[in-house]
Amino acid sequence: MKTKLLSILFALFISLSLSSQTWTQMQSVGNSPLGRSAGVSFSNSIYGFIALGRNANSIEYNDCWKFDPITQSWTRVTDFPGSSRKNSFVFVIDSFAYVGAGSAGGVLKRDFYRYNMNSDIWDTLANYPGAGSRILFSGAANGKGYVGGGWNTGPEDDFYEYNPQTDSWRQLPDLPFGDRSTGLSFVVQDTIYFGLGHDGTSNYNDIWGYSVKDSSWTQKASFLGLGRYAPNIVHVNGKVLVGGGGRLGSSNLSDYYLYDPSANQWSSAGPTPLSNRSAALCFSLLNKGYLFGGTANNIYHGEFHLVEDVSSSLQWTNIPSLTARANAVGFANHEFGFIALGNSSASSNNNECWRYYPTLDQWKAVARFPASPRRNSFAFTIDSFAYVGAGQTNNSHSNKVYRYNMNTNQWDSVANYPGQGLRLNFHGAANGKAYVGGGATGFSGITYHDGFYEFNPVLNTWRALPDLPFGNRSSGISFTIGDTIYFGQGYDGTSDRNDLWAYSVRDSSWTQRASFLGVPRLSAVAIVVDGKAIVGGGFRATNSSQKLSDYYEYDPRTNQWSSITVPSAATARSNATTFKINNTSYVFGGYQANNGYRGDLWEIQGIISSVDNIENSEKAKLYPNPSNGELFINYSDWIEYIRIYDSNGRLVESRRIQQVGKALKLNLDLPKGQYFIQLDSNDEVVTKSFMIH
Known part of the structure; x- marks a missing residue:
């Protein structure tokens, strides 16, 4: 259930955006x-x-x-x-x-x-x-x-x-x-x-x-x-x-x-x-x-x-009890979210793995990561598998990579990561392959890296790609929208950065995008909701003890950033862990200057902000409209997800479709009223309105 102490709900109406978000604090550290x-x-x-x-x-x-x-x-x-x-x-x-x-x-x-x-x-x-x-x-x-x-x-x-x-x-x-x-x-x-x-x-x-x-x-x-x-x-x-x-x-x-x-x-x-x-x-x-x-x-x-x-x-x-932590990894399938690894003090790493069930707002301990406790690893998801690798113990690094089957709760080892940077890497996955690069090594003297690698899960092989175009760097943000992976911010050993770069896995090309609006930073929070990125928090390299509290939304279709407001209790943190279940993103833990290691969980959902923002796309047709609950969709492109919102903009149903939307039939058990349907192809989100009578 939602926490008794704090449940904050608000809508952000942004003129350039089709949707806004609601932030809700869930029960802390797995109801413990x-x-x-x-x-x-x-x-x-x-x-x-x-x-x-x-x-x-x-x-x-x-x-x-x-x-x-x-x-x-x-x-x-x-x-x-x-x-x-x-x-x-x-x-x-x-x-x-x-x-x-x-x-x-x-x-x-x-x-x-x-x-x-x-x-x-x-x-x-x-x-x-x-x-x-x-x-x-x-x-x-x-x-x-x-x-x-x-x-x-x-x-x-x-x-x-x-x-x-x-x-x-x-x-x-x-x-x-x-x-x-x-x-x-x-x-x-x-x-x-x-x-x-x-x-x-x-x-x-x-x-x-x-x-x-x-x-x-x-x-x-x-x-x-x-x-x-x-x-x-x-x-x-x-x-x-x-x-x-x-x-x-x-x-x-x-x-x-x-x-x-x-x-x-x-x-x-x-x-x-x-x-x-x-x-x-x-x-x-x-x-x-x-x-x-x-x-x-x-x-x-x-x-x-x-x-x-x-x-x-x-x-x-x-x-088992899920404890407050930072520097963990997060991943998800379409039913559960997971967090693993991380540390709850400067020297206390762990190898636990926890599964979160959003319907019941409950955590459960699952099979532990099969290697030594660590933090600052990378993680990416391909199909029903999460891949977790590299990272640091208290005094060493690892290049080992392990695959976790989210359906069977089993770990097995895969090919070692070949890069030199072994902690705080950039990482992401799209179109059935994964991409990892940059990162840092060393303790008394830290070295930053710019190598970039592609992982093929079918062959269980890594392939070196041309180096990252923005040079040696670690501790930045990574997020994926469609078949484009975005890397940015971070630290290169001299300065913290606020640039943003997009890597298209379709043609292996890099494009520099609009720079982050806030001050340069590292270890920021980055999530994706309704095809847009929300980025904020983190800290400056010159003052790691002071955590930043400003947040911004990035729209990749317009290549524009805009300032947003989030609940004050969720801000001013760094080194948090994120995962995304369908169109809902979650932010767990991290570190706050005044509160230390955190164990709170925040849920961020997209909501339709107003009828004026509904698109009249000719690519999508709904019929009959009004409907008695049987609704047909004609859409010329691939549909990854369908999401249905009520007239207040609250998500009431979400389905993974994964097919071209030709004469797609939906049987909806919904009360009478006005609804909005989003067709998400990963490349774009089309929103239409319909009635149930």
Whole structure:
């Protein structure tokens, strides 16, 4: 479904254009939360929840997500009603989660809220009265909540009891282990366990149990590992799994241990697939533990792991979730869109491949790219196959190319790319062949290239063509309209560019086209809607941290550019991934200066802008008109697609035809009214009006 937070719809009426676009924000990152740490997590007997937290760019969140373990799917639920924040506390009583305090943009908070996990409603409660307002100890037992310690200008040791019946707080004697924050909290029956953490000087590994029956404290067996803060904690089949976390003055840890509360004993949990991360968002559900995100070495993860007790040993499973990223590749067939590869930090590449189903607005993990994780690869589509190749790992390049069958979900290798440029290439496909060129190599010293190659999928061979006419270059835009592939913009090692070149695959000729209207740039967004290109975003070579927000539409039939406006949330990004399903284009992710790596998905549809723009082409005839639903088309040229729009310009039907339109019959199940039909031959788009009566 469309996102609850933002659904923006607008029409752009451009005098030179037959159509305009609607931009709609879809659910982010495959209906799953962005990578983060320092949030809150909780569960009931059916679902797990995560909320709040921060990313690598110190962007804080107020979103809340529900996880269904049966379908292994996330759903965004009602956002936290307070300001976006990190390091809040949480405890659960009955079907309610109580969330409060934390740090919002450096401002310490003490506001307090209750979330009904059944009705998806938040309520405001009495503020937390304690001195510490972030990274506190917290838990609940026997119908009351207990919160204490934490950090204000330093560590604190005060301790409070919350009564949900009276919505009131009562101060208790201070914590017996002194001033401390950022430790662990877990509950077993009527005992709340606090421990580990730091006081600003020392790391601790002690564990304390608070009995709510008689309000007494007991020191328990100390944690087996080193003292640490911000560990990860889940319940697994009656035991408590604790590990990871960080140490003052040291790097994060990766060891995990199991605590048996009935025996008051710790034991090693053995190896885990987790990296040395801290502050993950953890919850337990149906005797299983779930760990989402966390941070290690300033990498904010979006991975999601399940841990369960199988035959007296722990079994870990990675539950796929599409994370925010840039520098990925995109491709599509006529039903699904796909993204693969990319990176979510400067050093975190991946080899995942995800399939997007627009009808349900859902993502699904499919077969992984069969080689090492990478970014800045090229991709093109021929028939039902996507070809993905070249790219870079953290310290090397690859010339390998792989073919992905979008119907069977299988990868196989094809002939290596012979060019010298092995990342950030220009690329496209038309008339059953593909064309790749330019690009860059090197790390400490970067070399730019101008080689140009044709790939024949029938022969599985590459053929060198004359060099690109615009010289050595990488990081530009590529898009295809009909049998013409357009390359432009980019960087040549000295300057960023704004020129545009068209390569006709019919006669292998190059033509320089009208230059892009905006300032020169690299890593811009480029999509095609209704036979026109939309190009914008990106950045200047002289200021890569500032992303550009201007967008322009290019009409290849008039060779003219015009300025357009797009939703502000979609602009000012670079290194995004695009794909096109029929006449609808999509922009995913990329990088924004203020928001870091993005996981949002935008859908861009063409709409008919006005009746005055309908063409009276003699090449196309419709009859009978008006029609009772049976409509015949006579069109002298090849028809690739037919699209039908209602009187408001909204797309109501799209069909791939792939034949000459002589006496073409359509049976339309549409309500009475006026409609517009577009006949798309790839070379031109003819629009006619008709009536259903």
